[in-house]
Amino acid sequence: MEETFQTEKGLAGLDEHQVRRYPSWARWVTLAMPAHAFLAVVRADEHAHRPTPDDLIPLSCNEICRLFIALVIRPVRDAAHRLAWSDWRRRHQARSRTGHYRRQAASQT
Structure with a gap:
């Protein structure tokens, strides 16, 4: 879980938000999580269906x-x-x- 969180902080921009209130943090996290999920799904699909030279x-x-x-x-x-x-x-x-x-x-x- 910690590795996923660290990866997502850099890739999905989770570390670029200044938290002032819970609603803004919740919206930001709600956007960052699907962004990271998109990257993970595309990576898994590439590895499963397209062999690399x-x-x-x-x-x-x-x-x-x-x-x-x-x-x-x-x-x-x-x-x-x-x-x-x-x-x-x-x-x-x-x-x-x-x-x-x-x-x-x-x-x-």
Whole structure:
């Protein structure tokens, strides 16, 4: 429960509200909870129905949030550019993770 709350604070904007009265806090939380649920459902659907190539890491909630903002909320450039940027980031993260695991394995032997 605590991990979910910490994740939601950053992703869904739960930490950006100054609580002064209970009704405003309740409205804010009511908006933040479905936002986090949306991210979690989209992530679960991506993992279940779309296998990722070996050179990419699976979509994370953070990456889905970035793509949603870039493609739907504030489309500055075309969608192909944003999707290519997401692929590049995920490929870079996969290479970094592989290098990190190799370094850990080499240091343990």
